[in-house]
Amino acid sequence: MNLLPQDVLVMLKLSVARRTRWTYDQLGVALGMSMSMVHSSIRRATQARLYDEHRRRPVRAALEEFLVHGVKYAFxxxxxxxxxxxxxxxxxxxxxxxxxxxxxxxxxxxxxxxxxxxxxxxxxxxxxxxxxxxxxxxxxxxxxxxxxxxxxxxxxxxxxxxxxxxxxxxxxxxxxxxxxx
Known part of the structure; x- marks a missing residue:
């Protein structure tokens, strides 16, 4: 399963969020996406090891590496x-x-x-x-x-x-x- 651009947006939002607790619906509204799109983004980011589903937060070191070195090639x-x-x-x-x-x-x-x-x-x-x-x-x-x-x-x-x-x-x-x- 490949990452999509909206997956990067979801990870960025979670990384800079001032809150640590969120719902799929809240995230969807904040990002102009459906709840199911947010859920799918989280699932893809988890598979890519950019998101820790147990802590419910992005894996910052991995995300930083991908943003700095991978996004310009992937997107x-x-x-x-x-x-x-x-x-x-x-x-x-x-x-x-x-x-x-x-x-x-x-x-x-x-x-x-x-x-x-x-x-x-x-x-x-x-x-x-x-x-x-x-x-x-x-x-x-x-x-x-x-x-x-x-x-x-x-x-x-x-x-x-x-x-x-x-x-x-x-x-x-x-x-x-x-x-x-």
Missing amino acids: PPDIGTVTRGVLTAFAAPVLRAEFAQNLDDVGVCVWPHPTGENRGVALTPLYRSVPDIARPGDELYDALCLLDAIRIGRVREQQRAAELLAALLRKEPDGDDAPAA
Whole structure:
């Protein structure tokens, strides 16, 4: 069974979540997926050894390795034409200050979205719901933008994005602040 892009999205959400308890339904609503899609994603991630079903958490070291070294090959970037959308990669706030010069070389990248406030080169998001669910200032948004920088960047940019993504993944959740339903 092969991993799908939504499996990466589910693992990222669980990795940066401020809660340690969740339900399939809660995750599905938060990610714009059905409960069965979330369940299938968890099952595939478990088979790929990216998720520990006993602890109900991603295996952070394995996930980090896959995100940094595998995602760009498993899910290569699809770059399109100029469109309206949501900032990602080097244009996103998490990286903009460090790689402002890249915006001249690569251009502003956006996830296409009809209500997006920015214009830039279209970068197809990892999963179709990403532009709707990821909001600037949210850790999931930052993680997805860093992952896009790894997917489209040169070595130096990939390395810095990988460092920032690893730091984000290693942050510990606040604890059980919501009951499991």
